[in-house]
Amino acid sequence: MATRKNAPIDPLTLEVVGLIGTVVARYHEEYEEAAAGHSLTGAQARLLSLLSLEPLPMRRLARKLKCEPSNVTGIVDRLEARGLAERRPDPGDRRVKLAAATEEGRRVARDLRESLDFAREPLAALSEEERLGLRELLLKMLEH
Secondary structure, eight states: OOOOTTSOOOHHHHHHHHHHHHHHHHHHHHHHHHHHHTTOOHHHHHHHHHHHHOOEEHHHHHHHHTSOHHHHHHHHHHHHHTTSEEEEEETTEEEEEEEEEOHHHHHHHHHHHHTOHHHHHHHHTSOHHHHHHHHHHHHHHHHO
């Protein structure tokens, strides 16, 4: 699916790219609103969401969020001050600190996920077969 930089892109591809962009923009807008409802920034909410799945080293968090480790330190500091995250030694390497969501942090992350109606409502209008097809197409796109 790779295209050369100078190769023309057909109108259908341009339209699909535009639609994907619109979906992503709406998702981010709603995510920011949901985060603000919990007095969190979007970055804090994204980091908390990641930590609700598993404790992670600070450097890996920085890579996942595509930011500098020093920025992650500040975000974790603010979440920790609110009792939503904590730092723990890594059992495999005590020199490494893991950031982890607290019980309250996991509850807030769950509330954030459950409050995102943008994706849930339009997807509910699709049949299960259509949702399965969409999932397969998205996975196929992500493989490239």
